[in-house]
Each structure stands twice: as C-alpha cells, then as structure tokens.
Amino acid sequence: MLPYARQSVDEEDIAAVVRVLNSDFLTTGPEVPAFEAAFAEYVGAPHAVACSSGTAGLHLACLALGLKPGDQVIVPTISFVATANCARYCGADVIFCDVDPDSGLATAETVREAMDRADRSKLKAVFVVHLTGAAVDLARISSVTQEAGVALIEDACHSLGTRYDIEPGRQGLVGDCALSDFTVFSFHPVKTITTGEGGMITTRDPEAAERLSRARNHGLIRTPEDWVETSMAFDPVDGEPNPWFYEQQDIGYNYRLTDIQAALGRSQLRKLPKLADRRRQLAEQYRRRSVSFGTNARLVSSAHNPDAVLHLMVALIDFETVGLTRREVMLRLKNRGIGSQVHYIPIHCQPYYREMSATPDLPGASRYYARCLSLPFYPDMTVDDVDTVCSALSDVLG
Incomplete structure (x- = not known):
C-alpha cells in the first residue's frame, strides 16, 4: 500500500535518539537549544523557539502577540483547523478569507476582502498558510498587512525549505521572517522533517522570542533580574539569588519539546x-x-x-x-x-x-x-x- 504520506527515518536518526536515551537528559537538556540554533541558522532567522507541535507554535505566536477576547484575526479557510483554533484559544474572533481556486493559497485580494468584513479597530493579525508547501505571495500580502498596521503570521507547517520572493530579484527562505512577525513549522511524521510530534516558531524580535520561551514552559521566569517577588527570591544574608527559585508572572503552558525529539530533529535537519x-x-x-x-x-x-x-x-x-x-x-x-x-x-x-x-x-x-x-x-x-x-x-x- 502506498500511503498518501509517511515519515522517512534512517539509521542515523535512530542512533541520534538512542544517544539521548543513554544520556543524562531526556528533556530540558542541551539538545533543544542545539536544535533551535541549527534551525535558526538554516532558515536565516535570529531566533527559533521549539515547542511540542505546530499547533502549540501557532498558539504561542498568538500569546506573544497578546491576542485576547474581542480581537479579530484573518485566517484562510483552506487549512487544518489548528490555524483558526489557535486564535480561539486566546478568545479572538476569526474572520475567514477566501483562496485562489487553483492553488488553495490566500492572496492579497482575498485578504483585503476579508479585511473589509472585519472591524479594523479590532483586527490584530493576518495568518497565511503556505498550503502544500508552495509559498503565498508574501510580498504583496505583507504590504497589505503593513498598510493596515496588523501582524502577519506564516503558518509554514507545510513549507520547510521553500523559497519565496521578498522583492524582484531577491529571494528569502520561508522562516526567515523578513516580511512577517512569526513563522510556525510542524514536525509531524508526514512533514518534510519530523520529530515525531513537534514544532518551531521563528521571529526577528528578541523580546517576542523571550515571551515564546516563557509561555511554552508554564510562564516560569528563572532570571533573577526579572523577578519581582524579592523577599523569597534572594538570600537574606548575602542577597544572592536562591538557586531553587522561579517565578510565574503570567499564565503559560507545557509546550516543551523533549531532548529525544530534538535529537531526531537535528538529525533530520542535516538531511533536509x-x-x-x-x-x-x-x-x-x-x-x-x-x-x-x-x-x-x-x-x-x-x-x-x-x-x-x-x-x-x-x-x-x-x-x-x-x-x-x-x-x-x-x-x-x-x-x-x-x-x-x-x-x-x-x-x-x-x-x-x-x-x-x-x-x-x-x-x-x-x-x-x-x-x-x-x-x-x-x-x-x-x-x-x-x-x-x-x-x-x-x-x-x-
């Protein structure tokens, strides 16, 4: 039976996973930051934040934007439900936009039409989906979102490795965020590379990357300079940070990627x-x-x-x-x-x-x-x- 899709895993991938299984860290270890660094370098983005799925990545991007009840976002109707659901997790309302009938991709024209149906005072973001792996006309859509003053999020769960036109004569790689605020990838088994389940968000905004990292780990803060509960955080004698201390200033989620998954991802990325x-x-x-x-x-x-x-x-x-x-x-x-x-x-x-x-x-x-x-x-x-x-x-x- 020829399935419509399946993972491609070889002995190198298996060896990478076994190496982690024999190590000290199955999660919250060195493999995740190493995978993030390699991925950021590949796509050409300054920041990459790994997470447990593409859906988690889309939700984290919505959290980093600060979406809340009453806000509106535009989502192409031809996509997996996760693209819309992630905004609903934050309470935002979804305005669906049409797509080109022969490619399934949103266009600048379909985004504008959806904007005309939205309340511009409530519209906060536009999602685009690089359906099947083909990129939307990001340059034209970006000009529309910039003119409207709203964020642009790329659902790139299908399109790792695809290039797109930034401007005439100049191309970028999907994920470099040259024209968007966030790009989200999926590493589901049928995607271009896999971690079993997993995702990645790329961005050029260092503060947004920090918000993403915190939100994927229950919102916990472990950097002493950012703590506000000083009476519990520091030793009363020498004033040094207490090594066990962490602080939650906002709600977060358990959206972490494991080291086992990250090792598989690094191995797959080398073969991309x-x-x-x-x-x-x-x-x-x-x-x-x-x-x-x-x-x-x-x-x-x-x-x-x-x-x-x-x-x-x-x-x-x-x-x-x-x-x-x-x-x-x-x-x-x-x-x-x-x-x-x-x-x-x-x-x-x-x-x-x-x-x-x-x-x-x-x-x-x-x-x-x-x-x-x-x-x-x-x-x-x-x-x-x-x-x-x-x-x-x-x-x-x-």
Whole structure:
C-alpha cells in the first residue's frame, strides 16, 4: 500500500535518539537549544523557539502577540483547523478569507476582502498558510498587512525549505521572517522533517522570542533580574539569588519539546537538502506524468513557485464531469493499493465556526475543496511508484 504520506527515518536518526536515551537528559537538556540554533541558522532567522507541535507554535505566536477576547484575526479557510483554533484559544474572533481556486493559497485580494468584513479597530493579525508547501505571495500580502498596521503570521507547517520572493530579484527562505512577525513549522511524521510530534516558531524580535520561551514552559521566569517577588527570591544574608527559585508572572503552558525529539530533529535537519531535492524530483515526475490524467484532472498550480519543497501532491479533479464521486475515486485507488486524502475541508464549514458567526460564500475555497485529492508523496517513494499512482488515477478517471 502506498500511503498518501509517511515519515522517512534512517539509521542515523535512530542512533541520534538512542544517544539521548543513554544520556543524562531526556528533556530540558542541551539538545533543544542545539536544535533551535541549527534551525535558526538554516532558515536565516535570529531566533527559533521549539515547542511540542505546530499547533502549540501557532498558539504561542498568538500569546506573544497578546491576542485576547474581542480581537479579530484573518485566517484562510483552506487549512487544518489548528490555524483558526489557535486564535480561539486566546478568545479572538476569526474572520475567514477566501483562496485562489487553483492553488488553495490566500492572496492579497482575498485578504483585503476579508479585511473589509472585519472591524479594523479590532483586527490584530493576518495568518497565511503556505498550503502544500508552495509559498503565498508574501510580498504583496505583507504590504497589505503593513498598510493596515496588523501582524502577519506564516503558518509554514507545510513549507520547510521553500523559497519565496521578498522583492524582484531577491529571494528569502520561508522562516526567515523578513516580511512577517512569526513563522510556525510542524514536525509531524508526514512533514518534510519530523520529530515525531513537534514544532518551531521563528521571529526577528528578541523580546517576542523571550515571551515564546516563557509561555511554552508554564510562564516560569528563572532570571533573577526579572523577578519581582524579592523577599523569597534572594538570600537574606548575602542577597544572592536562591538557586531553587522561579517565578510565574503570567499564565503559560507545557509546550516543551523533549531532548529525544530534538535529537531526531537535528538529525533530520542535516538531511533536509537531500530530502528537499528528492521531493523536487518526485514532483517533477508527477508533473511529467500528469498529462495522462486527461482534461478532467490536473495537479495544483505551482507556476509561481516551481522550486517549492512540496509537502503534499494535490490533484484537482472534476469529479462531476468524470461521473464519479470523490469517495468512489478514493476507494478505487485504495483497491489498487494507493492511499489518498483530502486537504482540507474549509474551516468555516465546520459546525463550531458556522454556529459562531455567518461567513459569506467563499467561492475560491469551495471550488478548490470540491476538486482536491492528495496523492502519495514522500521521499522514500520511487519514480516507479509515481508512475504507478499516475497510471492508476488515469485508469480510474477513464
């Protein structure tokens, strides 16, 4: 069975984990800061803060922004529910924006349209999602958010290793935060690199990085210069800091990454160039073979981002014209040993959000969702596997 995605773990990764298991620290040890430093260097951001999941990273970014009840944020409706949920954790209201029907990506135009539906006095942030691994037009969207005076958060859980245009003739790497306040990554097993579960937030703001670090660890402060409860914090005789003392000045969470996970992440990060190249090779083979799909199916458009390190390989299928439902296509592929999935159900259609407030018709998202189907795509696939998938889909579609 070819699943739609799976992790790629080798003996070096296993050895890195075993090394930590044989060490003194399984958590709160040296592996996490080492992983953070290596990751920050790779993406070109001054600060990287590791956490327990991509969802935790999105929540921490919302906390660092100080989102609260009554605030509003804009979120593309084509994403996993976590992108919207993280704002709700803080009590903020979500305004959903539409996406391009052929890429699933938010655009400057769809963000502006959502802003027109928002209360500008309450709007605090815009989230963008680099869906499938292809980057949004960050330069144009950033100009919109800067003009509106709101923060920009990149949900980059799909797009580690992808480059984007900062300006004509100048590219950046997703995560460098050249045009955004925070970028959040996921290390779930099906992502480009994995820590089992885990996430990372990058930023250029040192104070924000400190807030992120505190919030992931119950809000605890261990630096004496920041303590306010001086009667308990310092020795009454010599005035030196008490070595056991810590202080909580705000609420926080247990969103830490373990040293076991960080060791796996460091090992995977060292192989990221190879993993990225392999994904590009497989994507190119899919593009070559997709001509066999006929006129009723094609791959998601990535013309503006041809060298993206894709996380998902999504086909857009006109199921109505083909005369098959999506479920029927998925079952027929499964019978041929090929897994598939749907990414994603528009979030504004979920009962929780539908009952919270009415969202107008978002035609781009509706069109994208009606046609999307994720095909097998992961580094351990072979070119022959891609040929098998494409041939099977062509046969199923007739």
